[in-house]
Amino acid sequence: MTAEVIDKQAVAASFSRAATTYDQVAELQRSVGTNLLERLPKDLQAERLVDLGCGTGYFTRALNARFQQPVLGLDIAEGMLRYARSQGPASCAWVTADAEALPLRSDSQQLLFSSLALQWCPDLGQALREAHRVLQAGGHMVFNTLVDGTLQELRDAWQAVDGYVHVNRFMPLAQLQQILASAGFTHWSCEVETHVLHYPQLSALTHELKALGAHNLNAGRPGGLTGRARLRALTSAYESFRQSAGLPATYQVAQIILHKGHQA
Numbered sequence: 027m028t029a030e031v032i033d034k035q036a037v038a039a040s041f042s043r044a045a046t047t048y049d050q051v052a053e054l055q056r057s058v059g060t061n062l063l064e065r066l067p068k069d070l071q072a073e074r075l076v077d078l079g080c081g082t083g084y085f086t087r088a089l090n091a092r093f094q095q096p097v098l099g100l101d102i103a104e105g106m107l108r109y110a111r112s113q114g115p116a117s118c119a120w121v122t123a124d125a126e127a128l129p130l131r132s133d134s135q136q137l138l139f140s141s142l143a144l145q146w147c148p149d150l151g152q153a154l155r156e157a158h159r160v161l162q163a164g165g166h167m168v169f170n171t172l173v174d175g176t177l178q179e180l181r182d183a184w185q186a187v188d189g190y191v192h193v194n195r196f197m198p199l200a201q202l203q204q205i206l207a208s209a210g211f212t213h214w215s216c217e218v219e220t221h222v223l224h225y226p227q228l229s230a231l232t233h234e235l236k237a238l239g240a241h242n243l244n245a246g247r248p249g250g251l252t253g254r255a256r257l258r259a260l261t262s263a264y265e266s267f268r269q270s271a272g273l274p275a276t277y278q279v280a281q282i283i284l285h286k287g288h289q290a
Contacts, residue, residue, distance in 0.1 A: 034102065034124070037146045041081070042105025044239030049082050051237045054221055058279045059085050059141035061219065062170045063092070065281060070166065072137040076100060078125055078157075078169070079143020083110030086118055089139055100128070101143075103239075125153040130160040140169035142279075145196055154209040158286060167211075167284040173218065174198040175278040180231070183263035187256055202280060212287030219279045224272035228264045231275050 041048075048055075063085065073095050077086040080099035089097045100123040101107050107120045123129050125140070125147055138157050147153045150171075157167045176196050184192040199218060206214050225231045267274055 034146075034148065038102045038104070041101075041103035041239040044237060045082060045103070045105040045109040047237040048106075048239065049084065051234045052082075052084070054223060054277060055142055055238070056084065058170055058219065058221065058277075058281070060088075062139070062141055062168055062281055063088060065283060066137075066166070066168060070137070072166075074135050074162075075137040075139065076130070076135055076160075078128075078138055078140035079146075080110060080120070081106050081143070083113050083118070083120070085139060085141055086110065087113070087115065089137075090115060090118055093137075100125075102146075126156060128156045128160050132159050133162050135160050136162055136165045138165075138167040138169070140167075142170060142172065144169055145171045145194075150197070150202075151205050151209065154205065154211075154284070157284070158210045161286045163286060163288040165286050167286075168282065169284075170279050170281045171202070172196045173202055173278045173280050175276065178276055179264065179267045179274055183260055183267070186263040187259045196278075199278075199280065206282065206284070209284065210286075211284040213285040214283065216280050216282045219281060221277040221279060223275045223277070224269065225275065226272050228261050228273060231273065 072093050075089060075093060075095060076098045077083075077089055078100050080086045080101050081103075083099055086097045086099040096117045096119065099107065099110055099118055099120045101110075101120075102122065102124055104122050107122060111120045121129065125144060126149055138161060144150055144153055154167075161167060174196050177193050181193040184190070199216075203216060206216060223231075225234075264273060
């Protein structure tokens with residue numbers, strides 16, 4: 027996402043409000059985060075590691091279990107951190123932080139893990155420069171992010187109703203690859219997974235997005251209540267996508283591994 031279309035304060039506030047409901051509806055988030063975790067090199071050892079954009083701490087706890095080391099959970103949403111802290115473990119630490127200005131010493135970390143968080147950064151390149159700075163030589167950053175084509179059905183349905191931006195914009199894959207190539211890492215890989223969820227009714231999807239804190243966060247989004255007539259029109263437009271399994275919602279997830287090599 028770009029600085030013109032994202033509001034960091036809105037992101038922090040929205041995810042803070044969603045802290046107590048997030049895990050109840052985060053099946054996709056757990057799935058793609060688990061896929062990311064499984065992409066880590068099997069022989070990787072790390073003693074200093076960070077869960078960047080840790081949210082409720084689900085993967086902070088998974089990283090703690092895998093590496094048997096304390097994990098630092100960082101997130102911009104204080105409400106998420108309060109919830110994560112209440113879930114433990116006591117050996118992990120939780121700090122409010124912005125991925126574009128990490129409160130960490132240079133060359134101090136061996137692994138940065140981030141699942142479905144960095145798409146909310148106005149400047150992904152700056153976040154990756156910060157990641158490169160804080161990683162030790164030989165360290166890894168692994169993250170996933172949503173790319174263009176995510177929630178395309180919802181975007182197209184709204185386009186049939188009015189001209190406003192109702193769905194979060196996500197970065198085109200080619201732009202993401204350009205940013206990765208220029209981030210300063212020695213090696214990187216990027217693979218895209220397509221996930222299609224199905225819902226019995228449109229309201230089930232919109233309620234889930236709200237419970238996740240991931241509903242429309244674009245700057246310049248339409249204000250005020252959505253009129254009933256427009257909602258009926260949206261429901262009708264979305265019905266054109268219905269499949270035998272229900273109404274589809276497509277997510278395009280880029281799974282990325284970055285390696286900071288040793289200088290010659």
